[in-house]
Amino acid sequence: KKYMELYREMRQDIVEGRYGFSERLPSKRYLSEERGISLITVEHALALLEEEGYIEGKERSGYFVSYQEGDVFPVTDKEEKAGFIDFFKRKTAVSREQMSYPTIAKAVRRAMSKYQEEILEASEMQGKFFLRRALKEYLRRGRGIFVEEEQMILGAGAENLYALLAQILGEEKRFAVESPSYDKMQRIYESHGIQLELLPMGKNGIESAALQKAKAKVLHVTPFHSYPTGITADASKRREYLDFAHRNGAVIIEDDYDSEFSPLGKPEDCLFSMEAGENVFYMNSFSKTIGPAFRMAYLLLPKKNLKENLEKISFYSCSVPVLEQCILTELLESGEFERHINRVRRSRRIRKKSREEE
Known part of the structure; x- marks a missing residue:
């Protein structure tokens, strides 16, 4: 799509410094005429860049670069503590965002017919290879994440x-985590003898000053819709997380x-793909994405x-039943999973637009 081509080009120009911090971008009309594309196409590309924190629009002035390299620590969040609300206690249309029963029932029937006795066989430790292959293709196609089957582990x-x-990285004995963050995650780490370094959240992620002082060699972050605050890290903050790992010889979880349900016209960029x-x-x-009873993660x-x-x-043995792995494989290979994701995204965009117009 043309708007995605423009988005990728301009994002690359910003990240590589061809447009510097606070520099004004060419006007929408100029970009439209220069490239022979419509104003709507240009506006869509600029909207994506603004949503992700690469640029900032100013009324009657145009768009300006707001992205900074991670080793230039912004100080704005020092005085701008987030006014936290419990993002996840708000009423949401959860039932409308779960995959429908008829869709899952069809996948169950297809899986039973296709895999037959294989459903009764034990899974490989990392999960069935055919599911990891289907997941690999979905991540490449739908998320822009390039990974091999041997890099994947499925869990319940x-x-x-x-x-x-905790088993893989626990020798470090100290993990840095967002504060506030998911209580159960903290308790599991602590039960494995890991000491937690709590890093306070600002308006767009972990406060820069706290991140600079962190001593941990493992940083656990939720860049999109951090729980329970709902805060999303912008492009500069994500780069800051990666730079922290590089400078300190640390790893990031x-x-x-x-993020699949991001209302953007594309999935959110993840740190894994940014860092290759x-x-x-x-x-x-x-x-x-499917429903709370579908206890599977990767x-x-x-x-x-x-x-x-x-x-x-x-x-360890794989903790996910083989039947569930077969069902998920069917949902991924048939395209039902991606169609469901796209339906929810459209629904969220419509609801967001309705709220803005009220």
Whole structure:
């Protein structure tokens, strides 16, 4: 799509410094005429850049670059503590965002017919290969994440993956986490003898001053819709997280449970893909996208030290029933999962527009 081509080009220009911080971008009309595309196409691309924090629109002045390299720590959030509300206690149309019973029932019937006796066989430790292959293709196609099957581990929900991560990374004995953050995650880490370093949240993520002072070698973050505040880290803050890892020889755990439902016209950029999977452990769950009874999540391991990390958890068995793995494979390969995601995105955009017009 033309608006995505323009979005990617301008994002690259901003990240590589061809447009500097606070610099004014060319006008919408100029971009439209120069490229031979409509104003609406240009506006859509600029809206994506603004939503992700690369640029900022100013009335009657145009668009200006708001992205900064991560080693230039912004100080604005020092005085701007987030006015926290419990984002997840608000009433939402949860039932409308769960996958429908008829869709799941059809997938169950297809899975039973297709896999037959294989449903009764034990799973590989990391999960059935055919599911990891289907998930690999979905991530490439739908999320722009490039990963191999051997980098994937399936688990029975996020809590199971937290325990595996504690097993893999627990020798560090100190994890830095957002404050506030998911209580169950904190309790699981602490039950494995890990000391938590609580980093206060600002308006767009962890406060820069607190991140600079952090001593931990593992940073656990939720860049999109952090729980329970609902805060989303912008592009500069995400780069700041990656720079923290580079400077301190640290690794990042990226907990990305809700980003499929981003109201943008594209999925949110994840740290794993920004970093090419070098020092980021990425995790996501299907409990949010399919339904809370569907207790399945996946972990993507970085290629670096992959063999050693897998060896640390090789004595575990896969905690996800094979039948559920077969059902998910059917949902992914048939396209039903992506159609469901797109329906929910459209619904969220409509609701957001309605609220803005009220």
